[in-house]
Amino acid sequence: MDETTAILVSMILAATPLLFAALGELVTEKSGVLNLGVEGMMLAGAVTGFAVAASGYSPLLAILAAALAGAAMSAIFALLTLLLLANQVATGLALTMFGIGLSALLGKPFVGIPLEKLPALPLPGLSQIPVLGPLLFQHDAMVYLAFALTLAVHLVLTRTRAGLVIRAVGENHDAAHALGYPVRLIRFGCILFGGALAGLGGAYLSLAYTPMWAQGLTAGRGWIALALVVFATWKPWRVLAGALLFGGFTMAQLHAQGLGIAVPPEFLAMLPYLATVVVLVAISRDATRIRLNAPACIGKLFHPDD
Amino acid sequence: MFRLEPRPHPSTLALLASPLLAILLTLLAGMALFAALGFDPLKTLAAYFVAPIDSGDGLAELTVKATPLLLCAIGLALGFRANIWNIGAEGQLIMGAVAGSGVALFLRPENGAAWVLPAMFIAGALGGMAWASIPAVLKLRFNASEILTSLMLTYVADLFLRWLVNGPWRDPDGFNFPQSQMFEADAVIPPLIQGTRLGFGFLLAVVIALGGWFLLARTFVGFQIKVIGLTTAAAGYAGFNKSRITWMSLLLSGALAGIAGLNEVAGPIGQLTPSISPGYGFTAIIVAFLGRLHPFGILLASLLLALTYLGGETAQISLGLPVAVTSVFQGMLLFFLLACEVLVRYRLKLRRH
């Protein structure tokens, strides 16, 4: 594999956790809910996946456990915001803080323990294609899953009735309620989906990307995923593009040395965060675009009996 | 099954009782957590919440920990009241500490001068303010969410600090540890009462809390903040200048966080290190909510959350309890608080079907 392909592959790998988390949050937001707890849910998935794998269970079980952990965390958020009508912003923040603390606590026994990386699954035939083969078809299962999910989310949202209903609920929850749709149940499902995918994103970090567990492993990727959803104007394919772009930024630190760039490592590490700010500013300037694409009810309180 | 029925007006009883209920629930959940970790619930609870403050030294230590929480939370609360979500107080705290340390390290008059400390405080405030002005500009000019921008900048500030103490500001005589030189005596905050750690910072924080109360309750600016937060269309109708209030609240919370940061490095720590705050800027968010965004409540809440920090340290030393329990406690407290909040505006009724 030559230098360029290696860099591109590393971009894809760096993009994967962002892609999972952002896709999940996209579905949540499409239904009208803003869940800022992505960072906490990712950490929950990361620590759970690592703990299960390091205790000797199969990687598949670890991945499932991670998804469940993320979903469980998001269920707390759902309970507070859907049933108890708590402020979504504050609850999301609480979820993040709780997730950071809980994962640090539960992960203590696993710090420093080595783990075998998720095995790569080269796709037969496809992986032999020159150039594209090593680039796209020699990854581990989770990378394929992330790409498959991008397609699936796009198809479900645009072509199926379920997707139509989700979009309707996010657009005008009062109208959806008047038409008889169970707004809270639909949102609950979307929140759980978002949680599960965030958990998978975190698990990718601890099972395949590094693989290891350390406190605060996600280093803000959950927040970057939130910005990605806005940047992508809530469209799955743009989320993929954004994730790849950010994957590139997180890789800068690693490859800069190889490319002979003499910038202090701390500044290179700042790149993804600064890039997020820039990207957010660029997309937010276009208020018209945001109005047209953002789910109109996002973050608004819904009380069926009001 | 239950259903929630809106109350005609918010229940005053619930307003006062919900924070207390949340605290009670957190303590119960905490005891369950201790038990799950293999510790005796009641003994651990005592070690956590009672032991740290059963001495004068302990109380002084409590105020030391409460000071940055109180300072940050007042500023944050004013913003939250106006629906401005500054989540980057931690980053503003760091930059305030950096700015103040810069003064301490590089402005060394021949004979110690009395103006060094005040200059450091001003630098701290300005540093925090400058860092907070970035999300302010981005929000006002480009409509970018201040939640995400202020948070991203926190990561940037943390990395900047690390670069400083590992690189240009590293103490040449510091055995290669990432830390700056110790500050000279005139650049360190003297204790208020000799022999204790009770600092001037706490006094300042209490005065600021009083000022915050006055601003909200009695001034027209405070009225504008409240209207903007409650009903933004009414604020537009009334002709209130939302941009000015946004600037004011972000810069003020940045300045207060910066002072908090400076207070940490010039007081308890005495030098610039890579970890000057165990997340005070984030915990201050919980303090603000627990205190119901009201300066007096925030004063009490800051003491309580300071206790969780102290308790974590004490319990770790005396019982070996992992220090990460503190953040779990704090997260749980916010959850329970948000859950109990519902009782203020809604009544619990049994569904009749």
Added chain:
Amino acid sequence: MQGVTPRLALKGITKQFPGCRANDGVDLTLLPGEIHALLGENGAGKSTLVKIIYGILHADEGEVIWDGKPVQVANPAAARALGIGMVFQHFSLFDSLTVAENIALGLDKPGRMAELSQRIVTVSQHYGLPLDPSRPVHSLSVGERQRVEIVRSLLGEPRLLIMDEPTSVLTPQEVDRLFVTLRQLAAEGRTILYISHKLEEIRALCSRATVLRGGRVAAACDPATTSAREMAELMIGSELTAPCRPAAVDALGEALLEVEGLHTTSDDPFATNIRDAHLRVHAGEIVGIAGVAGNGQAELLSALSGEVPLPVSAMVRICGTAAGHMSPRPRRRLGLAFVPEERLGRGAVPEMSLADNALLSGYGSGGLVRRGLVHFRKTRKVAETIIQRFGVAARGHGSQARSLSGGNLQKFIIGREIMQKPKLLIAAQPTWGVDAGAAAAIHQALIDLARSGAAVLVVSQDLDELFALSDRIAVIHNGALSEAVPAAELSVERIGLLMGGIFTQDGETEGAGHVPT
């Protein structure tokens, strides 16, 4: 009509809410093929009754009998399965989705999109309400949006169609077209339950009417033989008094509001921008602006109130001073007062007390704010004065704004503005959703203010209100403002054409006075 089984019969329907009895022993009989009016003031219980029929609410007592058999309507889906359709006053539409998607969401078995689109085209054309299934709803006018709601109901093959205040958002010509459709439906044997307070329309359309008052059936009558005045008195339960209006002013005072070449732009893709508007309002006169919602009223009002500043200052002059670039605060100093369309959430802060809400727009005068500090004793006094002078039913200055009824809150807001002794008062939908008693008081207050020398501008969808108040009337359509013509020279017909966008003289063919045909 002996021996014909009623389509729907309600017997003794009672529904209690905390604090009020919305329906009290209501009986109602609907026959196949009839268009039946349900009359009543706001708060009389019409919405509740209809929600019970449609399954959104359940009655505490009473029976619902459908085609002769007692039924339990558990929810709207069950209602639709029985053959009951409903077109609400407030549409359940999704702006960013297409017509077909909106309709699909409202159907229990939408089927495939392609077939559904075809059915939409067929049905909508058959009933004279053509629709293009692929258009996004945000690009439709209000009248077209109502068609989406109606077609959605019709696709369910309803045998009873309930229409809740359908004409409040239509021009007179659109009303005519709707009536043709409704008569066609009735001729097919369907029953129409027509809720409205537009008495002339009911007299033209409906064969029977039931009047609700205070939750009970006050009367049943035959609209053809009952006059509008008699029906109104049945609704209110007392004699009507028209607002006292002295003769029109001959000599006009100076122009206190001058709008010249007003253009607005907006980031919002759903906004209607104002194009080249001209208007003058003089001291002592009331000018009305008619128009269906969504034609630029909100944008015009924001440009006048200062909530959206204008690039060219001279576009708006208040009392002679160019004010286009000013925000609301300096405009109020020039003498402007404004009553917005949204009471709670714009004209008043719901969670704040009346005293605090008095401060909301009154901070510039009366010494309520001095040197940055609020004088709370003064705000309380101002609130008390407003409550007493304008007859606001509230427990005191400490009551929260949201605890007041719509009419009382509106009286408070208008009182607050009038007490600032404005030179120019702009009021948007001043009596929308307000009971008749409060509406009369509000109209009188506006007339008195104008006669005392102020200029008053009223923007409203209610033509009756505009004719009762205005000296001159202009019409807004799609962001364009017509000339303001003396009310006496205007017919409802002509206004209807203007509201439909026809600004030339050719539109006027019938004589003065318009009754729906």
